[in-house]
Amino acid sequence: MAIHSFTTHPPNPNPNPKTPKSATRTTLVPSLVPAISKRHFVFKTTSLIFSTSLIATQLYPIPNSSAEPSPKAAPLSIGNTKSWFRYYGSGFSIRVPPEFQDMTEPEDYDAGLSLYGDKAKPKMFAARFASPDGSEIVNVLIRPTNQLKITFLEAQDITDLGSLKEAARIFVPGGANIYTARKIKIKEDEGFRTYYFYEFGDDEQHAALVAAVNGGKAYIAGATAPQSKWDSDGVKLRSAAISLALL
DSSP: OOOOOOOOOOOOOSOOOOOOOOSSOOOOBOOSSSSOOGGGOBSSGGGHHHHTHHHHHHHSOOOGGGSOOOSSOOOOOOOOOTTSEEEEETTEEEEEOTTOEEOOOOOOSGGGOBTTBOOOOOOSOSEEEEOTTSSOEEEEEEEEGGGTSOOSSOOOSGGGGOOHHHHHHHHSOTTOEEEEEEEEEEEETTEEEEEEEEEEEOSSEEEEEEEEEETTEEEEEEEEEEHHHHHHHHHHHHHHHHTOEEO
16 A cells, blocks of 8 residues: 655755753663674663564564564554654654654764774664653664665665565564554655555564665664553654655
8 A cells, every 4th residue: 555645855954963862771671682782782672672673584584474464454643743853864864753862872983993994883773762761762774685685686675675565574573463564655856765664563562663775775764662652652653663764
Protein backbone atom coordinates (compact mmCIF):
# COMPACT_ATOMS: atom_id res chain seq x y z
CA MET A 1 0.00 0.00 0.00
CA ALA A 2 1.48 3.32 -1.04
CA ILE A 3 0.99 6.57 0.82
CA HIS A 4 1.38 9.71 -1.31
CA SER A 5 0.37 12.35 1.18
CA PHE A 6 3.88 13.15 2.40
CA THR A 7 5.61 16.27 1.09
CA THR A 8 9.18 16.82 -0.06
CA HIS A 9 11.64 17.59 2.69
CA PRO A 10 13.65 20.81 2.05
CA PRO A 11 17.45 20.87 2.39
CA ASN A 12 19.04 21.96 5.63
CA PRO A 13 19.28 25.76 5.59
CA ASN A 14 21.45 26.07 8.68
CA PRO A 15 23.94 23.98 10.66
CA ASN A 16 22.37 21.54 13.03
CA PRO A 17 21.49 23.30 16.31
CA LYS A 18 22.38 21.81 19.65
CA THR A 19 19.79 20.12 21.78
CA PRO A 20 20.08 19.87 25.54
CA LYS A 21 21.97 16.93 26.98
CA SER A 22 20.59 14.95 29.85
CA ALA A 23 22.07 16.07 33.13
CA THR A 24 22.06 12.55 34.51
CA ARG A 25 21.68 9.11 33.02
CA THR A 26 19.71 6.19 34.28
CA THR A 27 21.04 2.67 34.74
CA LEU A 28 23.05 1.52 31.74
CA VAL A 29 22.96 -1.94 30.29
CA PRO A 30 25.52 -3.31 27.83
CA SER A 31 24.67 -3.69 24.16
CA LEU A 32 24.37 -7.17 22.72
CA VAL A 33 27.10 -6.34 20.21
CA PRO A 34 30.37 -7.94 21.41
CA ALA A 35 33.74 -6.20 21.77
CA ILE A 36 32.59 -2.61 22.04
CA SER A 37 33.60 0.02 24.57
CA LYS A 38 31.55 1.30 27.48
CA ARG A 39 30.76 4.39 25.43
CA HIS A 40 28.61 2.20 23.19
CA PHE A 41 26.47 0.77 25.99
CA VAL A 42 22.80 0.76 25.14
CA PHE A 43 20.62 3.22 27.07
CA LYS A 44 17.90 1.17 28.81
CA THR A 45 16.67 -2.28 27.77
CA THR A 46 13.65 -0.89 25.93
CA SER A 47 15.95 0.19 23.10
CA LEU A 48 17.53 -3.24 22.59
CA ILE A 49 14.79 -4.57 20.36
CA PHE A 50 15.71 -1.97 17.73
CA SER A 51 19.39 -1.29 18.34
CA THR A 52 20.35 -4.96 18.11
CA SER A 53 17.80 -6.27 15.63
CA LEU A 54 19.69 -5.09 12.56
CA ILE A 55 23.03 -6.35 13.85
CA ALA A 56 21.57 -9.65 14.99
CA THR A 57 19.96 -10.35 11.62
CA GLN A 58 23.32 -9.82 9.94
CA LEU A 59 24.97 -12.40 12.20
CA TYR A 60 22.13 -14.91 12.51
CA PRO A 61 19.77 -15.29 9.53
CA ILE A 62 16.10 -15.28 10.48
CA PRO A 63 13.88 -18.17 9.38
CA ASN A 64 11.29 -17.20 6.79
CA SER A 65 8.42 -18.03 9.11
CA SER A 66 9.58 -15.71 11.91
CA ALA A 67 9.38 -12.40 10.08
CA GLU A 68 6.45 -12.17 7.73
CA PRO A 69 4.33 -9.01 7.51
CA SER A 70 0.72 -9.30 8.52
CA PRO A 71 -1.57 -9.82 5.52
CA LYS A 72 -4.03 -7.09 6.57
CA ALA A 73 -2.86 -3.50 6.91
CA ALA A 74 -4.68 -1.46 9.53
CA PRO A 75 -4.79 2.34 9.17
CA LEU A 76 -1.69 4.07 10.50
CA SER A 77 -2.22 6.74 13.13
CA ILE A 78 0.40 9.46 12.88
CA GLY A 79 0.62 12.98 14.28
CA ASN A 80 1.71 16.33 12.93
CA THR A 81 5.47 16.72 13.53
CA LYS A 82 6.06 20.08 11.83
CA SER A 83 6.56 21.88 15.14
CA TRP A 84 9.12 19.32 16.38
CA PHE A 85 12.85 19.92 16.32
CA ARG A 86 14.33 18.63 13.07
CA TYR A 87 17.68 16.90 13.45
CA TYR A 88 19.99 16.84 10.41
CA GLY A 89 22.44 13.99 10.13
CA SER A 90 24.70 12.70 7.39
CA GLY A 91 22.33 12.26 4.45
CA PHE A 92 19.11 12.28 6.47
CA SER A 93 16.86 14.25 8.77
CA ILE A 94 14.38 13.17 11.42
CA ARG A 95 11.90 14.92 13.70
CA VAL A 96 12.50 14.57 17.44
CA PRO A 97 9.57 14.37 19.88
CA PRO A 98 9.31 17.25 22.37
CA GLU A 99 11.36 16.86 25.57
CA PHE A 100 13.48 14.05 24.07
CA GLN A 101 17.16 14.52 24.86
CA ASP A 102 20.05 14.14 22.46
CA MET A 103 22.08 11.03 23.27
CA THR A 104 23.99 10.99 19.97
CA GLU A 105 27.60 10.02 20.47
CA PRO A 106 30.14 12.60 19.21
CA GLU A 107 32.87 11.61 16.80
CA ASP A 108 35.93 10.20 18.60
CA TYR A 109 39.12 10.90 16.68
CA ASP A 110 41.45 9.77 19.48
CA ALA A 111 40.07 6.22 19.36
CA GLY A 112 40.81 5.81 15.65
CA LEU A 113 44.41 6.99 15.30
CA SER A 114 46.38 5.09 12.69
CA LEU A 115 49.60 5.37 10.68
CA TYR A 116 47.62 7.21 8.04
CA GLY A 117 46.44 9.99 10.34
CA ASP A 118 43.22 10.70 12.18
CA LYS A 119 40.30 8.46 11.44
CA ALA A 120 36.96 8.87 13.16
CA LYS A 121 35.74 5.82 15.02
CA PRO A 122 32.47 4.65 13.47
CA LYS A 123 29.42 5.36 15.60
CA MET A 124 26.82 2.71 16.32
CA PHE A 125 24.04 5.28 15.95
CA ALA A 126 23.90 8.16 13.49
CA ALA A 127 21.35 9.77 15.81
CA ARG A 128 19.93 8.80 19.20
CA PHE A 129 17.34 10.48 21.40
CA ALA A 130 15.68 9.43 24.64
CA SER A 131 12.68 10.48 26.69
CA PRO A 132 13.48 12.09 30.06
CA ASP A 133 13.05 8.77 31.90
CA GLY A 134 14.98 6.84 29.24
CA SER A 135 12.17 4.37 28.57
CA GLU A 136 11.44 5.61 25.04
CA ILE A 137 14.15 5.77 22.37
CA VAL A 138 14.42 7.14 18.83
CA ASN A 139 17.44 5.90 16.85
CA VAL A 140 18.87 6.22 13.35
CA LEU A 141 21.42 3.76 11.98
CA ILE A 142 23.27 3.88 8.65
CA ARG A 143 24.63 0.65 7.18
CA PRO A 144 26.13 -0.26 3.78
CA THR A 145 23.54 -2.25 1.87
CA ASN A 146 26.09 -4.89 0.91
CA GLN A 147 26.28 -5.78 4.61
CA LEU A 148 22.55 -6.44 4.63
CA LYS A 149 22.26 -8.35 1.37
CA ILE A 150 24.89 -9.70 -0.96
CA THR A 151 24.57 -7.87 -4.25
CA PHE A 152 26.85 -7.06 -7.17
CA LEU A 153 25.29 -3.66 -7.77
CA GLU A 154 25.08 -0.67 -5.46
CA ALA A 155 21.56 -0.50 -4.06
CA GLN A 156 19.79 2.75 -4.92
CA ASP A 157 16.34 1.98 -3.54
CA ILE A 158 14.95 -0.09 -0.70
CA THR A 159 13.30 -2.37 -3.25
CA ASP A 160 16.79 -3.49 -4.29
CA LEU A 161 16.88 -5.37 -0.96
CA GLY A 162 13.72 -7.26 -1.84
CA SER A 163 10.01 -6.88 -1.42
CA LEU A 164 8.41 -5.61 1.76
CA LYS A 165 7.97 -9.21 2.89
CA GLU A 166 11.48 -10.29 1.91
CA ALA A 167 13.15 -7.29 3.57
CA ALA A 168 11.37 -8.05 6.84
CA ARG A 169 13.95 -10.79 7.35
CA ILE A 170 16.64 -8.08 7.34
CA PHE A 171 15.01 -5.46 9.54
CA VAL A 172 12.78 -7.37 11.98
CA PRO A 173 14.36 -9.55 14.71
CA GLY A 174 13.48 -13.22 14.81
CA GLY A 175 10.59 -14.12 17.07
CA ALA A 176 9.03 -10.66 16.97
CA ASN A 177 5.34 -10.27 16.16
CA ILE A 178 4.81 -8.00 13.14
CA TYR A 179 1.70 -5.91 13.72
CA THR A 180 1.79 -4.11 10.38
CA ALA A 181 4.11 -3.59 7.41
CA ARG A 182 3.78 -0.91 4.74
CA LYS A 183 5.43 0.36 1.59
CA ILE A 184 5.40 4.18 1.73
CA LYS A 185 6.15 6.37 -1.27
CA ILE A 186 7.21 9.93 -0.57
CA LYS A 187 7.34 12.56 -3.28
CA GLU A 188 10.73 14.17 -3.78
CA ASP A 189 12.25 16.51 -6.38
CA GLU A 190 13.27 13.67 -8.69
CA GLY A 191 10.18 11.54 -8.22
CA PHE A 192 9.05 9.18 -5.48
CA ARG A 193 11.26 7.43 -2.97
CA THR A 194 10.16 4.16 -1.40
CA TYR A 195 10.34 3.58 2.35
CA TYR A 196 9.53 0.33 4.16
CA PHE A 197 7.67 0.58 7.46
CA TYR A 198 7.42 -2.20 10.05
CA GLU A 199 5.77 -2.17 13.45
CA PHE A 200 6.59 -5.13 15.65
CA GLY A 201 7.21 -6.22 19.20
CA ASP A 202 6.85 -8.85 21.89
CA ASP A 203 5.16 -9.05 25.29
CA GLU A 204 7.41 -6.35 26.76
CA GLN A 205 8.57 -4.04 23.97
CA HIS A 206 7.06 -2.33 20.94
CA ALA A 207 8.93 -0.79 18.00
CA ALA A 208 8.25 1.17 14.82
CA LEU A 209 10.92 1.04 12.12
CA VAL A 210 11.33 2.85 8.81
CA ALA A 211 14.06 2.02 6.28
CA ALA A 212 15.14 3.59 3.01
CA VAL A 213 18.16 3.31 0.71
CA ASN A 214 20.28 5.85 -1.13
CA GLY A 215 23.72 5.55 -2.71
CA GLY A 216 24.43 2.07 -1.40
CA LYS A 217 23.52 2.94 2.18
CA ALA A 218 20.50 1.88 4.21
CA TYR A 219 19.05 4.46 6.59
CA ILE A 220 17.03 2.88 9.39
CA ALA A 221 14.99 4.88 11.90
CA GLY A 222 13.43 3.14 14.86
CA ALA A 223 11.37 4.19 17.85
CA THR A 224 10.87 1.88 20.83
CA ALA A 225 8.94 1.88 24.09
CA PRO A 226 7.57 -0.62 26.60
CA GLN A 227 4.27 -2.17 25.52
CA SER A 228 2.69 -0.57 28.59
CA LYS A 229 3.44 2.90 27.16
CA TRP A 230 2.60 2.28 23.52
CA ASP A 231 -1.12 2.96 23.87
CA SER A 232 -0.39 6.46 25.17
CA ASP A 233 2.80 7.30 23.26
CA GLY A 234 2.69 5.03 20.21
CA VAL A 235 1.39 7.69 17.81
CA LYS A 236 4.20 10.04 18.84
CA LEU A 237 6.89 7.40 18.42
CA ARG A 238 5.47 6.05 15.16
CA SER A 239 5.36 9.61 13.82
CA ALA A 240 9.01 10.16 14.76
CA ALA A 241 10.10 7.04 12.87
CA ILE A 242 8.02 7.93 9.80
CA SER A 243 9.50 11.44 9.77
CA LEU A 244 12.81 10.02 8.53
CA ALA A 245 13.76 11.75 5.27
CA LEU A 246 16.78 11.18 3.02
CA LEU A 247 18.52 14.32 1.84
